[in-house]
Amino acid sequence: MKEQQTYFIYTFGCQSNSADSEQLAAQLLQAGYSAASAPDEADLIILNTCCIRESAERKIYGKIGELKKLKIADPQRIIGVAGCLAQKDKEKLFAKAPHLDFVMGTFAVGHLLEHVNRVKENREHVLSVWEQADETQRLRPSNLSGQISAWIPIMYGCNNFCTYCIVPYVRGRERSRPVNEILQEIAALAEQGIKEVTLLGQNVNSYGKEGDVKASFADLLRKADTIKGIERIRYMTSHPRDMNQQVIDVVKNSRSICEHFHLPVQSGNDSILKAMNRGYRIQDYRALVNAIRQTMPESSLTTDLIVGFPGETDELFNQTLEFVREMRFDAAYTFLYSPRSGTPAATMPEQIPSAVKKSRLQQLMDIQNEISLQINKQSEGKVVEVLVEGPSKNDSSAFVGRTRTNKIVIWKYTGSEHIGELLPVRIDKAQTWVLKGTLVN
Numbered sequence: 001m002k003e004q005q006t007y008f009i010y011t012f013g014c015q016s017n018s019a020d021s022e023q024l025a026a027q028l029l030q031a032g033y034s035a036a037s038a039p040d041e042a043d044l045i046i047l048n049t050c051c052i053r054e055s056a057e058r059k060i061y062g063k064i065g066e067l068k069k070l071k072i073a074d075p076q077r078i079i080g081v082a083g084c085l086a087q088k089d090k091e092k093l094f095a096k097a098p099h100l101d102f103v104m105g106t107f108a109v110g111h112l113l114e115h116v117n118r119v120k121e122n123r124e125h126v127l128s129v130w131e132q133a134d135e136t137q138r139l140r141p142s143n144l145s146g147q148i149s150a151w152i153p154i155m156y157g158c159n160n161f162c163t164y165c166i167v168p169y170v171r172g173r174e175r176s177r178p179v180n181e182i183l184q185e186i187a188a189l190a191e192q193g194i195k196e197v198t199l200l201g202q203n204v205n206s207y208g209k210e211g212d213v214k215a216s217f218a219d220l221l222r223k224a225d226t227i228k229g230i231e232r233i234r235y236m237t238s239h240p241r242d243m244n245q246q247v248i249d250v251v252k253n254s255r256s257i258c259e260h261f262h263l264p265v266q267s268g269n270d271s272i273l274k275a276m277n278r279g280y281r282i283q284d285y286r287a288l289v290n291a292i293r294q295t296m297p298e299s300s301l302t303t304d305l306i307v308g309f310p311g312e313t314d315e316l317f318n319q320t321l322e323f324v325r326e327m328r329f330d331a332a333y334t335f336l337y338s339p340r341s342g343t344p345a346a347t348m349p350e351q352i353p354s355a356v357k358k359s360r361l362q363q364l365m366d367i368q369n370e371i372s373l374q375i376n377k378q379s380e381g382k383v384v385e386v387l388v389e390g391p392s393k394n395d396s397s398a399f400v401g402r403t404r405t406n407k408i409v410i411w412k413y414t415g416s417e418h419i420g421e422l423l424p425v426r427i428d429k430a431q432t433w434v435l436k437g438t439l440v441n
């Protein structure tokens with residue numbers, strides 16, 4: 001056997017999963033494992049999974065199938081599934097893929113080594129899907145070398161039960177982490193050279209409402225803003241129902257909290273919003289956006305939209321298009337509604353045929369892309385401050401960074417810029433998803 005055991009983690013899905021993968025990696029590093037650069041070089045492979053839409057599940061099952069050949073090549077290699085799909089499908093995963101060694105749910109994230117050790121001892125399937133969260137002490141992510149940004153979960157779970165969404169079923173009820181624990185973690189990250197943190201939760205604006213935290217999200221942001229060394233603070237996701245003027249004011253008066261608001265609206269029609277159980281009306285959303293834009297005219301606004309929710313007629317869909325034209329979002333993440341078994345919307349009448357959903361998605365994307373381009377064009381000729389992230393993946397002679405408003409900026413590498421610096425870049429050419437520019441001396 002090799003002296004040092006190695007691991008490889010696949011991460012699917014949202015930022016909560018990225019943060020969980022860091023937790024899994026931290027446990028392995030502490031136990032003496034090292035990271036492998038490819039799955040076929042790893043003694044332990046983990047798939048940290050997502051089940052938000054059927055398309056995500058299909059992709060993951062495909063990847064699990066592919067890994068069978070690595071198990072055959074080396075039967076001692078351990079392959080496990082963690083995350084939301086594990087929480088949802090449980091032993092079904094073993095039935096579909098007997099070459100898996102363990103399946104661990106979202107509540108068991110802190111217990112990876114126990115599962116791995118049980119597999120090593122008994123060489124049998126280990127199923128560990130709990131129905132209750134075990135709030136073990138989080139390890140500080142320790143594999144951050146070369147990174148300038150980090151994820152920080154501030155709360156887990158969700159209480160909202162939007163009728164289309166599986167998250168509350170696979171991530172449990174809302175639990176907020178104590179303020180001091182979060183602040184200490186951010187300060188420790190700053191000492192390690194991290195410049196940007198993103199505070200994570202399914203509904204960050206309800207931080208502290210449950211349990212004995214006794215602080216609001218606005219309080220947490222205000223305190224986080226005082227931590228030296230952190231240049232930028234981001235957060236996601238905000239629920240439009242719980243976002244308030246207090247938070248908007250804290251962002252405005254802060255040094256480091258970015259002027260980017262991600263407010264998923266999901267639909268532009270009140271009856272669909274009601275059927276989705278979103279808890280706000282279009283006029284509430286409009287008022288919120290007006291308040292943000294009045295307070296910070298330079299801020300950016302992005303959203304999530306679902307097309308083809310049950311009962312969405314052409315007329316109701318057209319109202320969403322109208323609303324998108326009215327709001328002029330900087331960008332929108334658009335999704336085909338995907339029925340999730342066990343959620344109320346999956347059994348609602350008037351499910352929309354797939355072809356209709358696809359055609360609506362295309363119309364929506366065409367309109368939004370045009371708006372994104374128009375908005376981005378306004379920055380041509382302007383100088384923006386970017387946080388340097390590093391070389392571009394597609395062009396080794398270019399560097400990439402982000403503005404405070406979360407726009408991606410690409411420029412020709414000059415040799416003088418360093419990862420983690422804040423630098424001015426003049427925008428020469430705007431595209432729908434990126435701004436191309438030149439570094440200003």
Ligand code: SAM
Binds near residue numbers: 014052335340
């Ligand atoms: N908690 C966040 C919120 O409330 O906006 C984000 C949750 S989810 C990880 C991200 C996005 O996926 C949602 O905003 C929604 O647009 C989309 N989504 C969730 N369930 C979906 C489903 N069943 N079909 C299609 N899109 C879905």
Ligand code: SF4
Binds near residue numbers: 160165166239
């Ligand atoms: Fe899902 Fe709604 Fe919770 Fe977001 S707020 S995670 S969409 S149930």
